[in-house]
Amino acid sequence: MKNVKNYLSENKDRFLNELIELLKIPSVSADPAFSQDVLDTAKTVKTRLEEAGCDIVEIHETAGYPIVYGEKFINKDLPTVLVYGHYDVQPAEPLELWTSPPYEPVIKKTKLHPEGAIFARGACDDKGQMYMHVKALELIVKTNQLPCNVKFMIEGEEEVGSNNLAIYVAENREKLANDVILISDTGMIANDVPSITTGLRGLSYVEVEVTGPNRDLHSGLYGGAVANPINILTKMIASLHDENNHITIPGFYDKVEELSTEERAEMAKAPFSIEKYQEALDIESVYGEKGYSTNERNSIRPTLDVNGIWGGYTGEGAKTVIASKAFAKISMRLVPNQDWKEITDLFKTHFEAIAPKGVKVVVKPHHGGQGYVTPIDTIAYQAASKAYETTFGKKPIPQRSGGSIPIVSLFEQELKSKTILMGFGLDSDAIHSPNEHFGVWNYFKGIETIPYFYEYFTEMTKK
Numbered sequence: 001m002k003n004v005k006n007y008l009s010e011n012k013d014r015f016l017n018e019l020i021e022l023l024k025i026p027s028v029s030a031d032p033a034f035s036q037d038v039l040d041t042a043k044t045v046k047t048r049l050e051e052a053g054c055d056i057v058e059i060h061e062t063a064g065y066p067i068v069y070g071e072k073f074i075n076k077d078l079p080t081v082l083v084y085g086h087y088d089v090q091p092a093e094p095l096e097l098w099t100s101p102p103y104e105p106v107i108k109k110t111k112l113h114p115e116g117a118i119f120a121r122g123a124c125d126d127k128g129q130m131y132m133h134v135k136a137l138e139l140i141v142k143t144n145q146l147p148c149n150v151k152f153m154i155e156g157e158e159e160v161g162s163n164n165l166a167i168y169v170a171e172n173r174e175k176l177a178n179d180v181i182l183i184s185d186t187g188m189i190a191n192d193v194p195s196i197t198t199g200l201r202g203l204s205y206v207e208v209e210v211t212g213p214n215r216d217l218h219s220g221l222y223g224g225a226v227a228n229p230i231n232i233l234t235k236m237i238a239s240l241h242d243e244n245n246h247i248t249i250p251g252f253y254d255k256v257e258e259l260s261t262e263e264r265a266e267m268a269k270a271p272f273s274i275e276k277y278q279e280a281l282d283i284e285s286v287y288g289e290k291g292y293s294t295n296e297r298n299s300i301r302p303t304l305d306v307n308g309i310w311g312g313y314t315g316e317g318a319k320t321v322i323a324s325k326a327f328a329k330i331s332m333r334l335v336p337n338q339d340w341k342e343i344t345d346l347f348k349t350h351f352e353a354i355a356p357k358g359v360k361v362v363v364k365p366h367h368g369g370q371g372y373v374t375p376i377d378t379i380a381y382q383a384a385s386k387a388y389e390t391t392f393g394k395k396p397i398p399q400r401s402g403g404s405i406p407i408v409s410l411f412e413q414e415l416k417s418k419t420i421l422m423g424f425g426l427d428s429d430a431i432h433s434p435n436e437h438f439g440v441w442n443y444f445k446g447i448e449t450i451p452y453f454y455e456y457f458t459e460m461t462k463k
């Protein structure tokens, strides 16, 4: 691969400005108020893929937001890489916690990004990382070095569960046929500690509703005499973990893959400072399941977390009231072999069973997906590893992540191919949070590394 650095340095400003333009469109898939913006983003992605060198780019309409499909097909005897990414973003709220407006991207220096980071919703998850692939294609096409076929599938509903993409994939197996899937929608350990994500957790997301009396009541006249749904809900939630922070749902751990002592020892070699971790989050101590390290707790162990809880009076001042209803949104992160539908059922059965008389409980499953593990003894992993070694000067460490991209296991099921997760974000980039950002250095490092993956993957496949 020649001229990668040259092409990059000649086009740096434009590459950055194009991403900034993309980040200005608020493509929030969860909120219908932004639907026109989401559609506009799909069109922009289509145009950018055409400019980068795709021969065919189509917008595929779905029952929800469109999927942008593109390809540059050079020869059927060459391997094909399918790039997946998403152009939708999470809602930016709470807006008052942003130091600059979420859709007015600015570059600011941070401790971990001394060369500057782009602050905007979607900068890292996933517009910035998805766009690295568009620019890597441009680089490799314009320098006449594309060694293989490339397909792009960029969706607009990842942050709301990818339901329509699942249908699209099942209906277009032949069109999407590939030798490997490449995704940049995860992170790495640090800029000087490159890593490749080898695992994603599964997810089961549920909403619960507890109803007590048929109307809100005066908390003096009725307090103490009827079940208060908020008291009950919080008590039920608290009982879902025991004193060792194990989850108490019967059967929850039955299928959990237990790692061998050797595998755990290997994992523990990844550089990690508990002091820095605590300091960055301003906490005096970490907290979690007994018997496991922090890195194990957030990757190879399943979890249960309340993501939101509401009910009763939360306005100014005080109102003495017992609310009729209380609600919570709960996510369970799952590990290999746990089936998300089975876990959802176990949760529902248990949560209904622990409800005391005097309240009614409804459990509404939202969405979910299976976990995923990438083997590292494959050509694709080896090619990725060599690509990082070329551009970082260091061999990357394989590391399982705590996050979820449920569609990845579906890709394996429907398309029978493995996924390589080449993430260039940092955990501290605040994805889904206020002040999300993506290092400028990371953006260019991604664009630099991707072409080498194509080169090595093609070379190693031919052998």
Ligand code: BES
Pocket: 125, 126, 158, 159, 160, 161, 185, 186, 187, 200, 203, 401, 402, 403, 404, 405, 406, 431
């Ligand atoms: N890109 C993230 C997932 C991710 C981030 C994985 C960092 C590993 C490291 C993705 O956009 C995401 O947010 N996924 C959701 C699940 C989805 C069903 C809404 C998640 O993990 O909460």
Ligand code: MN
Pocket: 086, 125, 126, 158, 185
């Ligand atoms: Mn993402």
Ligand code: MN
Pocket: 090, 125, 159, 431, 432
């Ligand atoms: Mn996300």
